[in-house]
Each structure stands twice: as structure tokens, then as C-alpha cells.
Amino acid sequence: METMERPKRGAPPRPEVVARDRLVLRFLKETGPQTRNALAEGLGIEKRLTWLALDRLRRRNLVRKCAGEGAETLWSAGTEPCP
Secondary structure (H helix, E strand, O other), rough: OOOEEEOOOOOOHHHHHHHHHHHHHHHHHHHEEEEHHHHHHHHHHOHHHHHHHHHHHHOOEEEEEEOOOHHHOOOEEEEOOOO
């Protein structure tokens, strides 16, 4: 099971940031690979907040880029196969 612990530097993340990251990760695991825009629309959150969550999750190896470029990049949960 992956851990949602914060990195060892800087201030701890705010609870709403941790909750949003978990929401994005859970959505990817349930629906399979998605673009940032599809994630934002499906979750009802801003595109920029979705990107920030994806970037934090990517740095912790919980999600990865599958294919595409820019806003059309497909993102997958770390264990999910890419299309």
C-alpha cells in the first residue's frame, strides 16, 4: 500500500492538499489513465490544482505519465498499465 507521507523538506502539506492528492490518486485507480483536463472535469476541481496534485504524486512515484504531451498527456496510477 502506498503511503501519503509528506516529503522530508518544507512545511507539512495542508489537509485539503493531502485530501485532493488522495482523491486524484483514487480516481485514477478507479477509472484508469486520464488526461489532466478529464481528471479536473471528473472531480470538479480546477485544472491547475489537478496539475499540482499530479506533480506531487509523480514526484512520489504514485502516478506516471503514459503518453501524449501537455494537457493531452495521459496519467496513470503507478501500478496501472499504460494504454
